[in-house]
Amino acid sequence: MKTDIITIGNEILIGQIVDTNSAWLANELTKIGTEIRQIISISDEEQEIISCIKNSKKHADLIILTGGLGPTNDDITKKTLAKYFNSKLVSNKEVLSDVTNFIEKRNLILNKQNIKQAEVPENCKVIRNSHGTAAGMWFEMEKTILISLPGVPHELFEMVQKSVIPLIKKHFTFSNIIHKTIQTYGVSEAMLASKIANWENDLPTKMKLAYLPAPERLRLRLSYIADDNQIGIQLINNQIKKLKDIIGKYIFGEDDQFLHEVIGDKLRELGKKVTTAESCTGGNIARLIVSVPNSSDYFDGGLVAYSNKVKNQILGVKQETLDNYGAVSKQTVEEMALGALKLFQTDYAIAVSGIAGPGGATKGKPVGTTWIAVADNKKVLAIKYVFGDNREINIRFATNTALNLLRRFI
Amino acid sequence: MKTDIITIGNEILIGQIVDTNSAWLANELTKIGTEIRQIISISDEEQEIISCIKNSKKHADLIILTGGLGPTNDDITKKTLAKYFNSKLVSNKEVLSDVTNFIEKRNLILNKQNIKQAEVPENCKVIRNSHGTAAGMWFEMEKTILISLPGVPHELFEMVQKSVIPLIKKHFTFSNIIHKTIQTYGVSEAMLASKIANWENDLPTKMKLAYLPAPERLRLRLSYIADDNQIGIQLINNQIKKLKDIIGKYIFGEDDQFLHEVIGDKLRELGKKVTTAESCTGGNIARLIVSVPNSSDYFDGGLVAYSNKVKNQILGVKQETLDNYGAVSKQTVEEMALGALKLFQTDYAIAVSGIAGPGGATKGKPVGTTWIAVADNKKVLAIKYVFGDNREINIRFATNTALNLLRRFI
Numbered sequence: 001m002k003t004d005i006i007t008i009g010n011e012i013l014i015g016q017i018v019d020t021n022s023a024w025l026a027n028e029l030t031k032i033g034t035e036i037r038q039i040i041s042i043s044d045e046e047q048e049i050i051s052c053i054k055n056s057k058k059h060a061d062l063i064i065l066t067g068g069l070g071p072t073n074d075d076i077t078k079k080t081l082a083k084y085f086n087s088k089l090v091s092n093k094e095v096l097s098d099v100t101n102f103i104e105k106r107n108l109i110l111n112k113q114n115i116k117q118a119e120v121p122e123n124c125k126v127i128r129n130s131h132g133t134a135a136g137m138w139f140e141m142e143k144t145i146l147i148s149l150p151g152v153p154h155e156l157f158e159m160v161q162k163s164v165i166p167l168i169k170k171h172f173t174f175s176n177i178i179h180k181t182i183q184t185y186g187v188s189e190a191m192l193a194s195k196i197a198n199w200e201n202d203l204p205t206k207m208k209l210a211y212l213p214a215p216e217r218l219r220l221r222l223s224y225i226a227d228d229n230q231i232g233i234q235l236i237n238n239q240i241k242k243l244k245d246i247i248g249k250y251i252f253g254e255d256d257q258f259l260h261e262v263i264g265d266k267l268r269e270l271g272k273k274v275t276t277a278e279s280c281t282g283g284n285i286a287r288l289i290v291s292v293p294n295s296s297d298y299f300d301g302g303l304v305a306y307s308n309k310v311k312n313q314i315l316g317v318k319q320e321t322l323d324n325y326g327a328v329s330k331q332t333v334e335e336m337a338l339g340a341l342k343l344f345q346t347d348y349a350i351a352v353s354g355i356a357g358p359g360g361a362t363k364g365k366p367v368g369t370t371w372i373a374v375a376d377n378k379k380v381l382a383i384k385y386v387f388g389d390n391r392e393i394n395i396r397f398a399t400n401t402a403l404n405l406l407r408r409f410i
Numbered sequence: 411m412k413t414d415i416i417t418i419g420n421e422i423l424i425g426q427i428v429d430t431n432s433a434w435l436a437n438e439l440t441k442i443g444t445e446i447r448q449i450i451s452i453s454d455e456e457q458e459i460i461s462c463i464k465n466s467k468k469h470a471d472l473i474i475l476t477g478g479l480g481p482t483n484d485d486i487t488k489k490t491l492a493k494y495f496n497s498k499l500v501s502n503k504e505v506l507s508d509v510t511n512f513i514e515k516r517n518l519i520l521n522k523q524n525i526k527q528a529e530v531p532e533n534c535k536v537i538r539n540s541h542g543t544a545a546g547m548w549f550e551m552e553k554t555i556l557i558s559l560p561g562v563p564h565e566l567f568e569m570v571q572k573s574v575i576p577l578i579k580k581h582f583t584f585s586n587i588i589h590k591t592i593q594t595y596g597v598s599e600a601m602l603a604s605k606i607a608n609w610e611n612d613l614p615t616k617m618k619l620a621y622l623p624a625p626e627r628l629r630l631r632l633s634y635i636a637d638d639n640q641i642g643i644q645l646i647n648n649q650i651k652k653l654k655d656i657i658g659k660y661i662f663g664e665d666d667q668f669l670h671e672v673i674g675d676k677l678r679e680l681g682k683k684v685t686t687a688e689s690c691t692g693g694n695i696a697r698l699i700v701s702v703p704n705s706s707d708y709f710d711g712g713l714v715a716y717s718n719k720v721k722n723q724i725l726g727v728k729q730e731t732l733d734n735y736g737a738v739s740k741q742t743v744e745e746m747a748l749g750a751l752k753l754f755q756t757d758y759a760i761a762v763s764g765i766a767g768p769g770g771a772t773k774g775k776p777v778g779t780t781w782i783a784v785a786d787n788k789k790v791l792a793i794k795y796v797f798g799d800n801r802e803i804n805i806r807f808a809t810n811t812a813l814n815l816l817r818r819f820i
Contacts, residue, residue: 011622013446014589015437016631020428022451027425036423037458041432041449044620048447055465072603072621073610107796113600131800133600152623154803212426276693276714282700283686283693286714290692293768293801301720303713304686304696310711314753343724358703391703 001172002037003029004056008049008068008077009151012041021066021156028160033174034062044068049080057144062168067151069134071113077148078137082121085139089119092126095135102133124148127163131155138167145171175225178232181212182220182240184250185259185404189213192220195247203239215396216258252407259403260288266410267298267348274406275344276302277315277336279327279353280370284399300344305336311353315339326362328353328371330382337375337382348410349375350402354385356394368394372402374409381409411582412447413439414466418459418477418487419561422451431476431566438570443584444472454478459490467554471582474574477561479544481523487558488530488547495549497531505530505545508538534558537573541565548577555581585635588642591622592630592650594660595669595814599623602630606656613649625806626668662817669813670698676820677708677758684816685754686712687725687746689737689763690780694809710754715746721763725749736772738763738781740792747785747792758820759785760812764797766804778804782812784819791819 005025011017022039029036037060042048049068056063068077082089096118103110117133120126127136127149134150136159147164149156184192189211193200200209204224212219222239226232244251253262267274276285286302289295303315308327311317316339317332325331336351354370361367368387373380383405387397415435421427432449439446447470452458459478466473478487492499506528513520527543530536537546537559544560546569557574559566594602599621603610610619614634622629632649636642654661663672677684686695696712699705713725718737721727726749727742735741746761764780771777777799783792795811797804 010620011631012433013436013449014440015433015435015446016591016622018428018430018433019449023422023425023428025425026423030424036425037453038462039423039429039451043447052448070621070623071600074618074620105796105798108598108601111600111604113603131798131803154800158800210424210426278693280700281697282705283688283696283712283714284700286693286716287691287697287805290690290694290714290716291802291805295692296716300717301714301724302693304693304700304711306696306700306706307710310754314711344720392701395701 001034001061001174002059003034003062003064004037004060005029005039006052006056006063006065007039007041007151008044008065009041010043010074013043021151021153024153024157025064025066025160028165029064029168031177031179032165032169033177034168034172044074044076046076046080046083049077050084053084053146057141061144061172063144063146065146065148066156069148069150071117071133078120081124081137081139081146081148085121085123087121087123090122091115091118092120092135094128095120095126098128098130098135099133102130127159127167129155129159131158136164176227176229176232178224178226178229178236180222180236180240181255182222182243182251183253183257184218184220184247185252185400187218187247187250189218192218192247192250196243199239199242199246204235207235207239215393216400217252252404258288259400259407260285261292263403263407263410264289264292264295264298266407270410272347272410273298273300274348274350275300275340275346277340277349277351278302278304279306279311279336280356281352281395281399281402282306284395285350285352285402288399288403300346303340303343311336315343326365328355328365328369330371330384333371333373334375334380334382337373337380341375341377347376348406350406351375352398352402354387354394354398356391356398357389358391370394370398370401372398372405374402374406376409381405411444411471411584412469413444413472413474414447414470415439415449416462416466416473416475417449417451417561418454418475419451420453420484423453431561431563434563434567435474435476435570438575439474439578440587440589442575442579443587444578444582445587454484454486456486456490456493459487460494463494463556467551471554472578473554473556475556475558476566479558479560481527481543491534491547491549491556491558492531495531495533497533499529500532501525501528502530502536502545504538505536508540508545509543512540512543537569537577539565539569541568546574586637586639586642588634588636588639588646590632590646590650591665592632592653592661593663593667593672594628594630594657595662595810597628597657597660599628602628602657602660606653609649609652609656614645617645617649625803626810627662659818662814668698669810669817670695671702673813673817673820674699674702674705674708676817680820682757682820683708683710684758684760685710685750685756687750687759687761688712688714689716689721689746690766691762691805691809691812692716694805695760695762695812698809698813710756713750713753721746725753736775738765738775738779740781740794743781743783744785744790744792747783747790751785751787757786758816760816761785762808762812764795764804764808766801766808767799768801780804780808780811782808782815784812784816786819791815
């Protein structure tokens, strides 16, 4: 079953934004077993939209359009679809009620443009949107289904997961693909590949392995097309068991959890709390911890200690330590971790101090040099890393390396 | 002059990687005045590549292919192009010398696969690559130019900037497109559209307006095709001047700056410092501030005060305030801001306390309720907002609303 993803909007074509929606959609659709034939970005122009649909229809069983459903004049997807299907725009009660709820919740007043958002082509089935004013639309053509969705990422994501995937699964028949993902950290793709080369060669023929690298984690995804679900899961689990024997110490989780989620669960289970003392990561570790609902079970707060003054006066790092060893040193991160432990009265502390770049390098300490410490009330462990020369990537690496160090410390 | 960008490679179609190359290419090509008609991702399959080229050729003056030029078996772009052009692969001296240099520099030994990399279709002009083994290729068709380039980002970027852009500029004549972007915050797309409806209607016919909404900012982009650059810029600037009279208070910048960057520049200019006391945003404001190089000029650090204990013991929020009004209240955020000002000894402080969700709602305080305060040494201003019901989006809205409040406070 073949799918084309079509993104409508000039902002992608002029390179102003990167099309992350399509990558996300492609991943979700691949997981349920559809094959993505093409991902296409086109402009907000009637002629382009219609000719692209006509072209995709020749090869695709499913066409997913995103974007162009906003209330403003440059958003023309809806009226173009009405024209294409020779249908007329009519106000839909469900959508109007969703739009009204959405607006009223925000203490805003329903205006003309909001009311127009409730109009959809007469021949479509509506896909409801509780996070915005643009409804999704499902159209049935002779052989092809066309779905139109808003391009605002959080609206799109929720609608796809809650409604679109179940509808697609119901409408099409799929061969049964089983996926299982293993999360690793602290090992490069090339190193991992060489460690598991023999295991990979011995995988059953219908089982496929994909590497999904990112600064947050290196994921390995096993996929298997199975007639029988139980047998398929069993076969995948057997392979994962073997994998754990080879690279177990790098594995921090299965399925889709991030390091900060895994650590949160572990801390809750132990009834322990953690705090953070962050210099170059600037609050990024705390932010990730707090991004998880109910993180208050194991996190009271943390300090962003960016300047030496804050490290010294609030965290209690000795001035002579800063003078003698510098802010990016074993001694400083150790005192930061111990200071945070005392200030926030927690069981564990993470401390990070590094040179994120582009400036700040000194002799013997190139950009990317980062000291990370983890401590409990008995011991403190500090390790030096040298990441790259990109500020953003350095911060992401430092954040996740610190979280991984805590995971292995606990 | 119309361009299609075609990316070849399965990893994009299964959602494994995001196609950042195309966004970068689109931006570079737009700047010199080409209009990107489509960005298309297809698989490493001969039939797909050929049918995509045939289809693009109907509308595009320029087709840029990226990817599929590596030495492994799944890379088939080169032999597919030779077949399409009915040309044969011949070893090219320049490319062979580049490949040999590249390999020897790395103390590796030239192997059979490297030597094959020097083969290109006889009918192409070579675009040299000093960062890898895959040469670029320039093909002339009846009305269309086709360029094939490697997909490895740093190779692609260098080749495009050094060779491809100059070649394109030499071969085509361009009409001149001018873009200008205005950044706004604190106003919805629908509300903005209704406020500027008359202005929008009165725009010159060749001037186009696009809305680019995101939780971080709502951008308005004006585009104009001008024969004369100076006159075009003047015309756009005139419209922006009018726009500022209508919605000036929402405008925080031009071109591509974010709120946290604009605020950083402003603070540096004033020689002032800011600190943060964050509950529900969990360090996200501090992280954004620190994401900017040299933010140490105006930021020493901040506190993530997630629990009431930290708000009380470290920030000095009175226990009776927390007991009487709750953590999400005017009184608490005001005391948080004043406490942070004192603790970090800064000129300004931002404080945020809200219910990010999904849990935590109480009577009269639904999920999304967020109090934000900004303070200096003379006054404190607190405002209540009610965002939505998505934790991540609430955090992003609270973060940027707080930054915007500081911007207007300064």
